Amino acid sequence: MAISLSKVSFAYEKSRKTGPLYVLKDIDLTIDTEKNDFITIIGHTGSGKSTLVQLFNGLLTPSSGEVNVFNKIISSKKKTKLKEIRKRVGLVFQFPEYQLFEETVLKDVMFGPKNYGLDDIENRAKRALQSVGISEELFNESPFSLSGGQMRRVAIAGILASSPDVLIFDEPTVGLDPKGKKELLDLLEKLNKVDNKTIIFITHDMEVVAKAATRVLVLDNGNISFDGTKDELFRNEKIVSDNSLILPSTIRILKDIKEKLNLDIDIYKYNVNDAYLELERALGGQK
Amino acid sequence: MAIIEVNNLTYRYTKKKYALKDVSFKIERGEFVSIVGHNGSGKSTLGKLLCGLLQTKHGEILIDGIKLSDDTIDEVRQKIGIVFQNPDNQFVGVTVKNDIAFGLENRNIDVDEMEKRIKKYATIVGMDEFLDKNPENLSGGQKQRVAIASVLAMETDILIFDEATSMIDPLGVKEVTNAIKSLKEEKTIIYITHNLDETLMGDRMIVLKNGEIVLDEKIDNAIKQKDILTNSNLEPLEQMELIELVNKNNLNRKEEVEKVLWQSAYQK
The missing domain is CATH 3.40.50.300 (P-loop containing nucleotide triphosphate hydrolases)
Structure with missing residues (x-):
């Protein structure tokens, strides 16, 4: 099963003076959901990241070209029933806490599955809440009485409750403190590895890419300028400098050490432990 | 005092x-x-x-x-002046110049002085070429630098x-932190x-x-x-974690490595 885009372009309102203003141009892309990838999408503000992911679940219709989501076609020429698509491809916006609206936490999470006509909605909602770490005593509280991090997790549970195969997050860690960010990332990695969900994650944060990504897409001015693993990305100096990407901190640190101490080091390590082990190896061990 | x-x-x-x-x-x-x-x-x-x-x-x-x-x-x-998180919520003018002028107009600063300050502070944050542009068309980092210029123009001692x-992307963060660093001497x-x-x-x-x-x-x-720091939900710098590991394990050339790690922490 897959989400695939063929020759997809997208323009928001057409300007009479200048013609259509394309946000995305001629995109070909396949996301094979059997692979259970954790895909991060990076690129500068205005490069088309948010527009791209809204095509994945039919929130936007391409201006030209075709989007195929689990064998349902979305194009400007054809009307498609989007409910099934949206049930399977859930999208969480940047400040998902603004999407909450019900009287209680539990009711809020039940809204999605109810809307999609699923059965056993209360149990679905409870399971979703438990999986994001919201304990039972909060189920009947007002969602607005919760902390920012909790509200964000309730909003994610609201999407999870419909058991989508693909979860899309548009910069979900913005504004969270480091601990909140780590907890959210751990949760998404669990959904990816244990529950086999494909995760698509828009971010500016290279530490997220370093920690979690199995595939990285770089968007540049409406085009996909890179599609590969994080290792292929960071080892490709041209792509890194062309897109003015900032390297993850462990790579930057090892690069400094390599240059200043003139050591033979593989700098492409993605966490402190691996970076230390490489350093130990390069320095010939302990005193 | x-x-x-x-x-x-x-x-x-x-x-x-x-x-x-x-x-x-x-x-x-x-x-x-x-x-x-x-x-x-x-x-x-x-x-x-x-x-x-x-x-x-x-x-x-x-x-x-x-x-x-x-x-x-x-x-x-x-x-005392304050710059907030979201530059989009801080704009009032239709041009960058207008926007920086807003606070000054409210304080009845005369026109010549106003022009002078706008030019001066837009230059300090590197936005002097954008004075006639609409703030809406700027990047996050550029917007935030305009917001800083607006606050600087009030010439407060404390920021x-x-x-x-x-809320801005990594390039924008660099632009903004560079602008802030340049203020260190005076504020x-x-x-x-x-x-x-x-x-x-x-x-x-x-x-x-x-x-x-x-x-x-x-x-x-x-x-x-x-x-x-960890107990306060913050994340210690990787450099500090590496320094700890290097010392704990008594690694070869640990003094040199530690020195580079400190330099690397301060570089950003």
Whole structure:
């Protein structure tokens, strides 16, 4: 099963003076959901990241070209029933806490599955809440009485409750403190590895890419300028400098050490432990 | 005399929960102090209290020797300016120039002086070529630099940055932090953040946890306090974690490695 885009372009309102203003141009892309990838999408503000992911679940219709989501076609020429698509491809916006609206936490999470006509909605909602770490005593509280991090997790549970195969997050860690960010990332990695969900994650944060990504897409001015693993990305100096990407901190640190101490080091390590082990190896061990 | 003196400051939004509890500290003229802490630790509340956007009867704030109160608030606001998180919420003008002019017009600054200041501060933040542009068409980093120029134009001695980089992309963060660094010599700066790597721009760090100060030290010492930082939901710098590992395992050439790691931490 897959989400695939063929020759997809997208323009928001057409300007009479200048013609259509394309946000995305001629995109070909396949996301094979059997692979259970954790895909991060990076690129500068205005490069088309948010527009791209809204095509994945039919929130936007391409201006030209075709989007195929689990064998349902979305194009400007054809009307498609989007409910099934949206049930399977859930999208969480940047400040998902603004999407909450019900009287209680539990009711809020039940809204999605109810809307999609699923059965056993209360149990679905409870399971979703438990999986994001919201304990039972909060189920009947007002969602607005919760902390920012909790509200964000309730909003994610609201999407999870419909058991989508693909979860899309548009910069979900913005504004969270480091601990909140780590907890959210751990949760998404669990959904990816244990529950086999494909995760698509828009971010500016290279530490997220370093920690979690199995595939990285770089968007540049409406085009996909890179599609590969994080290792292929960071080892490709041209792509890194062309897109003015900032390297993850462990790579930057090892690069400094390599240059200043003139050591033979593989700098492409993605966490402190691996970076230390490489350093130990390069320095010939302990005193 | 300290330019900022805070004595036993306490603030509550609701009866049950303290946003700030008995907070006291002094900041000397020209210091660059980072205030860090978890979401809800009270750091933004503190920023708002310092510039009089919030007020409390519990405790006192002295700005340049003046006790902050209803009677002195106008005077104090001429000494302290604040830049917020989201540049989009701070724009009022149709051009960059208009926007920087807004605060000055409100203070009845004469036209020649206004022109002079706009040019000067737009140049300091590197936005002088954009004066006639519409702020809406700028990138996040550019917008935030215009917001900084607007606050600079008021020529206050003290500047507060409240998570000023948290909503812009990495290139924008660099632009903004470079602009802030260039102000170090002339201003007293309070920099609110939860990114520890940005605190290295400053001289000193205050850590708030649940409304209380749990650490107040020179930056070199503060940045090494792994347990306090971790317990405050912050993330110690990778460089400090590596220094700890290198020393714990008594690695070859550890002194050299440690030196490079400190340099690497300060580079950003």
